[in-house]
Amino acid sequence: MPTPPHFKGFHTRAIHAGARPDPRTGSRAQPIHQTTSYVFEDSEAAAAYFNLQEYGNTYARIMNPTIGALEERIANLEGGVGAVAFASGLAAQHAALFTMLQPGDHVVAASALYGGTVTQFKHLLRKMSVDLDFVDANDLDAWRSAIRDNTKVFFGETIGNPSGCILDIEALAGIAHDAGIALMIDNTFATPFLCRPLEWGADIVTHSVTKFLGGHGTSLGGAVIESGEFDWSNGRYPVIAEPSPAYHGLKFHETFGTFGYLMKLRSESLRDLGACMSPFNAFLLAQGIETLPLRMSQHVSNAEAVAEYLAASPHIAAVHYAGLPTSQYQPLVQKYLPRGAGAVFCFDLPGGRDAGVKLIENLSLFSHLANVGDAKSLVIHPATTTHRQLSDEELAAAGIGPGTIRVSIGIEDAQDLIQDLEYALGCIA
Ligand SMILES: Cc1ncc(COP(=O)(O)O)c(C=O)c1O
Structure with a gap:
């Protein structure tokens, strides 16, 4: 046998x-x-x-x-x-x-x-x-x-x-x-x-x-x-x-x-x-969980594509995604996260609170809500929601700028997510 x-x-x-x-x-x-x-x-x-x-x-x-x-x-x-x-x-x-x-x-x-x-x-x-x-x-x-x-x-x-x-x-x-x-x-x-x-x-x-x-x-x-x-x-x-x-x-x-x-x-x-x-x-x-590996692969490849797009955009001051080759965390990513650095990250808009609000209001595929890890792409502007009561100085102490946006990248087509962001960023400009 x-x-x-x-x-x-x-x-x-x-x-x-x-x-x-x-x-x-x-x-x-x-x-x-x-x-x-x-x-x-x-x-x-x-x-x-x-x-x-x-x-x-x-x-x-x-x-x-x-x-x-x-x-x-x-x-x-x-x-x-x-x-x-x-x-x-x-x-x-x-x-x-x-x-x-x-x-x-x-x-x-x-x-x-x-x-x-x-x-x-x-x-x-x-x-x-x-x-x-x-x-x-x-x-x-x-x-x-x-x-x-x-x-x-x-x-x-x-x-x-x-x-x-x-x-x-x-x-x-x-x-x-x-x-x-x-x-x-x-x-x-x-x-x-x-x-x-x-x-x-x-x-x-x-x-x-x-x-x-x-x-x-x-x-x-x-x-x-x-x-x-x-x-x-x-x-x-x-x-x-x-x-x-x-x-x-x-x-x-x-x-x-x-x-x-x-x-x-x-x-x-x-x-x-x-x-x-x-x-x-x-x-x-x-x-x-049955589809976790399939979803995570798509979450990560979408997050990498969106982060790269944002990093190259003249409308963005900084992108804090450990999966970017320029990230200070790359050695740790390569050791602990060889399949990718996840799909949640922040980026900073130079225009502060007003720009943050405008971006969120002009996105249509991204849902504005307080969660992460959904198949759908999600976005939140901490300065006007979760951290609304804080002054700009207090936000800075918490590592959150007035123009910081947090995204949780979903499993839609990366190109559609980028188009959504491109449109909303254009509205701010
Ligand atoms: C990293 C992390 N740990 C724990 C929690 C708490 O989880 P729950 O909302 O299921 O209580 C959250 C919620 O956002 C989270 O992001």
Whole structure:
């Protein structure tokens, strides 16, 4: 008998990982298990599930087969030991941190992060009595010097939103691990098609599945993926290694080994925070992932074409796309993102706020909204929307000029996107 093939290709896994024909009905598409709860086989089975002696469905806030299929697919693509899905990307980040932190702890994060993450970290961590330091994402000495005895995690984005800076993941993992600290990476903008941070030494990856993974702007979702390789019993993480008062004294790391962090994340943090994904969203998001590699290739080639057009335009002051050959991030792009630097970037209009507003109002293919990672091209003018309350000086401090425009390049024809921009830029001129 020949050995059965082991299918490894990314395109194949994006379609098949986590998905099996339903054994009862033969349904080929993933069934949507729209249920809150599951009938137990008997009382003994029920007790074993609640004791975590057996892994089984108890209540849909903690697990659901449709969501499980999505979790398996994302974990497979990122190369993790498992994943836990959440209602949104921010819910995933919160739970991922909540699982490892306790009052008095300290977090070091890159300063170039999604604005919602900055707000979440600044306010939520303070409420949890956790200290926070933001450091320049590319200043490795700053990360090293920020480490304290109570530091529990380094956090950064593979591709920063919206600055477009690229993180040196392998170097950061080295600095973090020398001190016994976990490295957590938000891989939303890259997706596992462009970069897999766990392969470069990261310990935990988070996603806003809402964006490129889902890919169609229909459903919110988040995910946390773990490598299973970090030693949570190294003395820095009593909250994971020692008996948990929230789970009748269970020692998660000792009991579940490789799965200890994820078990605690699901059976305590997801259980208690309650920010679970809906089964219908899981169905849509898993279906989106089936075309992830095809979409990402088109997103990237369109982004490169649009960025090159903008860089050559006399109407543009600067284009901040790491995929341009002139970008300071090219060495990091070549190492971590050989398939491309993603499809979200900013550019500056010399005419400031007025020019920004005019550009947005004269675009027709680009949708003016606050999201990224849709098949459709999206645009936003931070100075008049997300950062509207800030003066020009405050905008400059946040790295956003009055004429800065952020685009998320979709999968339409690049030539049509360029024509749309050309027309709108002509209206400003
Ligand atoms: C890089 C990044 N991470 C996380 C999030 C938060 O995701 P969600 O909106 O799904 O909560 C966003 C949202 O824009 C994002 O851009």
